[in-house]
Amino acid sequence: MLMLRNEDIVAARDRIRSGVVRTTCPESFALEARAPGRFHLKTEFRQRTGSFKDRGSLNKLLRLGPGAREGGVVAASAGNHAQALAYHASRLEIACTIVMPVHAPLIKIANTRGYGAHVIQTGETLSDGMALVDRLTREEGLTPVHAFDDLDVMAGQGTIGLEILEQVPDLTTVIVPIGGGGMIAGIATAVKAQRPDVRVIGVEAAASPGARESLAAGKPVHLENSDTLADGIAVKRIGDLTYPHLAALVDDVILIDEEQITRAIFFLLESEKFVVEGGGAVSAAAVLEGKVELGSSDVTVCILSGGNIDMNLVSRVIDRxxxxxxxxxxLTVVVRDRPGYLNEVTALVAIEGANVLHVEHTRAFGDISVGRVGIELTIETRGPDHIAAIVTKLRDLGHRVDELS
Structure with a gap:
């Protein structure tokens, strides 16, 4: 069984040092207000291409022999691995071909092309892309660079663990997102080699629970579906090489659903001023949702693994x-069809300190009697108590008010 060694990770750190960012690991006072203990956030979204993938990709490229460098590399990726490999291959003057799903996030496709890679879009999933990678490897002599199931890639990701141990010496728990398992395998190897008492907790999207199901089955299993907001960790099968590391070194794997991921993205944006993608936010979600057992003496690091999120999605996350x-x-407010009632409703909302974002005035509601009209309001408030106060005041004026979901 091929297992990563701590010395491989130490060598990788020295090898990639000049080409990656030693990301910060600041304390999170916002999380400390929500859960027991102290918290730090490892800001891997600050890497040059916006995710931790810079580390593994660069380490793999630097380990290639002259023939492989000259022939070029190829990979299948939904985005983060694609961008990292494309960027570092360009820096090292290595030709790079990336196979991406047809529905990969637009920002990740644009960035990958912008870094100089030849991008081919095919299929719905990474599994579809891997078939093309295999063909290009055979027919064109390209060297495949797997996104996670490669010891050199895993060693590069493991350098995160070495940095955390230096930055947070009193660490007791590290929470790591899991996709294919390369990052958590590397981090767990590094952390457990020096601090076997530290808990390593993995987090997956509930819609893509490959690691959880594989550990239950005692071997890697294939998922039929992995559609999730956390597209960066949506993997249908964890790696054959990563699996034994998870089985031996990871203390627990927990699942986070889509609403919880949404709340975590918003929390990080509002409270920490961090723009983090779904796959990068699941570690914070695990804390926010009380999924990890923590005490007042715990010192926890959450890995924020990537920040390559479509801005259109950010807008929807904020609204939701x-x-x-x-x-x-x-709110739908039913009033008499007389001049002045619309002004009365909007004026009351303003007096109560809410902001009217949208107003629609209609007589077409089927359950409204002749002589009455419905006013649909979208309002910005301070919270549920504020909404309740506004509804009460409107009803005191004799209006029917319904709150819409």
Missing amino acids: ALWADGRLAR
Whole structure:
């Protein structure tokens, strides 16, 4: 059984030192207000290409022989591995071909092309792309660089663990997102070699629980579906090489659902001023949702593994989180069809300190009697109590009010 060694990770750190960012690991006062103990956030989204993938990709490229460098490399990736490999291959003057799913996030496709890679889009999943990678390897002599199931890639990702041990010497728990398992395998190897008492907790999207199901089955298993907001960790099968590291070194694997991922992205944006993608936010979600057992003496590091999120998605996440938090609301107010009633409703909302974002005035509601009209309001508020106060005041004026979901 091929297993990563701590000395491989130490060598990788020396090899890639000048080409990657030693990311910060600041304390999170916002998380400390929500859960027991102290918390630090490892800001891997600050890497040059926006994710931890810089480390493994560069280490692999630097380990290639002259023939492989001259022939070029190829990989299948939904985005983060693609960008990292493309960027570092360009720096090292190595030709790079990336196979991406047809529905990969647009920002990741554009960035990968921008870094100089030849991008081929095919299929719905990475598994579809791997078939093309195999053909290009055979027919064109390209060297495949796997996104996670490669010891050199795993060693590069493991350098995160070495940095955390130096930055947070009193560490007790590290929480790591899991996709194919390369990052957590590397981090667990590095951390457990020096501090076997430290807990290594993995986090997956509940819609893509490959590691959890594989550990339960005693071997890597294939998932039929892996559709999740956390596209960076949506992998249908964890690696054959990564699996034994998870089985031997990871203390627990927990699952986070889509709403919890959304809340974590919003929390990091609002409270930490960090723009983090879904796959990078699951570690914080595990803490926010109380999924990890922690005490007042624990010192926990959450890996924020990537920040390559589509800005259109950020907008939807913000709106959804504000709705869930009661800071956006939609009300239908039924009033008499007389001049002045629309002004009365909007004036009351303003007096109560809410902001009207949208107004729609209609007589077409089927359950509204002749002589009455419906006013649909989208309002920005301070929270559920504020909404309730506004609804009460509107009803006191004799209006029917319904809160829409």
